[in-house]
Amino acid sequence: MKLIIEILRQKDRTSEPYRQTIAYEALPDDTVATLLNKLNAEPALTDTVGAPVGTIHWQCSCLQKKCGACAMRINGTPRLACDTKLGEFIKGRLCLEPLRKFPTVRDLIVDRSVMMDNLRAIGNWLEQPAVQTEKAAQLCYDASRCLQCGCCLEVCPNFTADGSFYGAAAFVPASKVLSQLKKENRQNLPQNYRKNIYSGCGKSLSCQDICPAGIDVEQKLVNSNAVAVWKRFFKASQ
C-alpha cells in the first residue's frame, strides 16, 4: 500500500521543528515501529521533494507494548508505535509527531524525566513493611502495569511539565504505595497527593480512555482519594 508519511522533525532541543513528507510502499500488517525501522534501514531514502531523509530518531525497547518508550502522536493521538498497525491508514496520511507536553530532544524523542521527578517529589516509595491483602494485590498488579509512557499526560487538560499537577502517571503508581502502607507509616505521601494530584484533577478521565495499557485509572483515583483525602483505610484492602 502506498503511504504518505509526514514526520515532524527537529535536529536538537533548540532548533526549529520542520515537517518532512515521505511516500513509501508499506505493508498493512507492519506497525509504525516496524515502518520506522524500515525507513532507517534505507540510507538513500529521499522525501517527496528529493531531499535526503537520513536517520529518523525515535525511541523503543521492548517492541511488545511493555515499556512505553515508543509513545508518540500518531495522527494527533498519543499512542504506542509498536502497537499501531499501518492497515488503519490505508489510502490516508500517517502523521508522526513527538509528544507535545514534554521537551523535544530530537525528532520523535522527548524528555519525559519530569514523570520520575514527580514521583520522587511526592515521596512515592515504601520505607516500612507493606500491608498486603488479596484485593490490594490485585490493585497493585494493575497499577504496576503502568508503562510511564506519558500518553495520559498528553491528553490531560490540567498537566503541564512545569506545573504542580502530576496527573495519572503519578497517581497510578501512588495508588500502589498508598494501598500498602499502614496508616502510621504513610508519612508525606497523602499530603503531597492532596496537593499535587487531588486538588488539580478534573476527573474527566481522558487519561483512562487513552491509556495503552488499559489500566483502570478511575479505580486507582477513587481508592487513593479514599486513603489520602477521606482518610479511610484502602478500600480494596478492607
Ligand code: SF4
Ligand atoms: S481525570 Fe482528567 S484531570 Fe485527572 S488526571 Fe485524568 S485527564 Fe487529567
Ligand code: SF4
Ligand atoms: S497510566 Fe497509562 S497512559 Fe499513563 S503513563 Fe501509565 S500506562 Fe501510560
Ligand code: FES
Ligand atoms: S517499544 Fe516498548 S512499548 Fe513500544
